[in-house]
Amino acid sequence: MKRLCVYCGASAAGPVYRESARELARGLVSSGWGLVYGGASVGLMGVVADEVLAAGGSVVGVIPRSLQDREIAHRGLTELRVTDDMHERKALMVSLADAFVALPGGWGTLDELCEIITWRQLSIHQKPCGILNTAGFYDAFFQHLDRMDAEGFSRFNYRTELVVTDSPSEMLRQLIHTGQPV
Numbered sequence: 001m002k003r004l005c006v007y008c009g010a011s012a013a014g015p016v017y018r019e020s021a022r023e024l025a026r027g028l029v030s031s032g033w034g035l036v037y038g039g040a041s042v043g044l045m046g047v048v049a050d051e052v053l054a055a056g057g058s059v060v061g062v063i064p065r066s067l068q069d070r071e072i073a074h075r076g077l078t079e080l081r082v083t084d085d086m087h088e089r090k091a092l093m094v095s096l097a098d099a100f101v102a103l104p105g106g107w108g109t110l111d112e113l114c115e116i117i118t119w120r121q122l123s124i125h126q127k128p129c130g131i132l133n134t135a136g137f138y139d140a141f142f143q144h145l146d147r148m149d150a151e152g153f154s155r156f157n158y159r160t161e162l163v164v165t166d167s168p169s170e171m172l173r174q175l176i177h178t179g180q181p182v
Helices: 015-030 043-054 086-096 107-121 139-150 168-178
Strands: 003-007 034-037 059-064 079-083 099-102 129-132 163-165
Touching: 003 086, 003 107, 003 168, 015 034, 015 043, 015 168, 034 043, 034 086, 043 059, 059 086, 079 086, 086 107, 099 107, 099 168, 107 129, 129 168, 163 168
Parallel strands: 003 034, 003 099, 034 059, 059 079, 099 129, 129 163
Antiparallel strands: none
8 A cells, every 4th residue: 555644733723724634634545545644643643644544544653752642642543653763753754655745734844844855855765745735834935945946055946846735635636646746
């Protein structure tokens, strides 16, 4: 089974973000893909995992031992893997996934997103990556990426290398069904 790695927040999120996450989760299951994510039962992480499970899908959670209690590890997953640290967590999530998408989130989500983009830029992997820009959440981030490019700090064109959309169904269509931005 192919799996989509979803990076997203473990903190509370507004209704528009929760509904977008649910839509992505339902589409993932109807496409026959499984979920890999950070293993928490709270925030958008919990929303995505719960929706995939409710739709009959497979969910692999990956959580570091130090966050197992703080992020309230999800106990109802298909599989929960506990790692020694964040580095091991991120590496395992990458190895288990066939594609990646970032939903809105905080510092951890941004860290994971930047790392997976950097690894793609450096050809460490060539797996499809996307950013679900629900309610314009990442608009300022894209402005910063444009400035990095304009100032000569980046030659990675996110517009052609990443799937960027505010539509969960379009995200899945491009990541899962075509395997690349269209």
